[in-house]
Amino acid sequence: MGNQEKGKGLMESQNSADKLTALVVDDDKLVRMIHQGLLKRAGVKNEAVKNGKEAVDIHYSGQRFDIILMDKEMPIMTGIEATKKLRSMGILSKIIGVSSCTEAKKQEFLKAGIDDYQVKPLTIGVLNSILEVVKARK
């Protein structure tokens, strides 16, 4: 804990095991905004990147997240490619495959290693049920 004021630590502990972290991966700024708004409301610390390659790079730099919201269709590196890469890197985060299509390439995405598949944008209800599962795991 070092020299931090003990009194302040209760609500804002830096590495609280209870505070989840998430990465939003989507090329659409509108979707990024909405998903980040959703996560913020749920108290989940989050970051956003624009494509699969940036998602992989952020992990190379050492960052880790409890949850990754991975869009399917993105330029430079797709969600399917990025998921495969992250899994091969040993990343065990809960990856939610997110797409505007209900069935297209769903199987391929699942095979790549996502834990769940949702249509975007996520709603508050859907996000909450995802968070329940992740918190229980922790």
Added chain:
Amino acid sequence: MDGKVQLQKQLFDYTASLFQEGFLDNQFNQLEQLQDESNPDFVVEVVTLFFDDAERILNELTTSLGQEKIDFKRLDAHVHQLKGSSSSIGAQRVHEACIPFRNFCTEQNVEGCLKSLQQVKHEYSLVKSKLETLFKMEEELLASSLADLKVV
């Protein structure tokens, strides 16, 4: 005080009518729930972004359909994007107008695409105008509330 209550009622009724007439759907409610003191302009910001995106796409669609050799794949990709973003903010009628448009793109039906584009543009301008009215009403209500606070 009276004026404020009236404004509130007007805003409530107007919003309800937008849902009843199918201009907005539940996704818009979701956005409203994401707005709070730490994010006070969330809905306006997201909707403004949608307006910018939509206008850019509609211009692209118009240009593409004016080409000698129409790239239907590219056309479809743009309609798909507009379909997605309109759905994201709850602009139900715009979203629905994109569905037959995509089918015409797949069929490479120019006539159908042109008609659909007109329909999408029409629905977009309607929802844009209605949302702008909604935001203006909210501003007036806010101004009225602030004016109340000044009377000590």
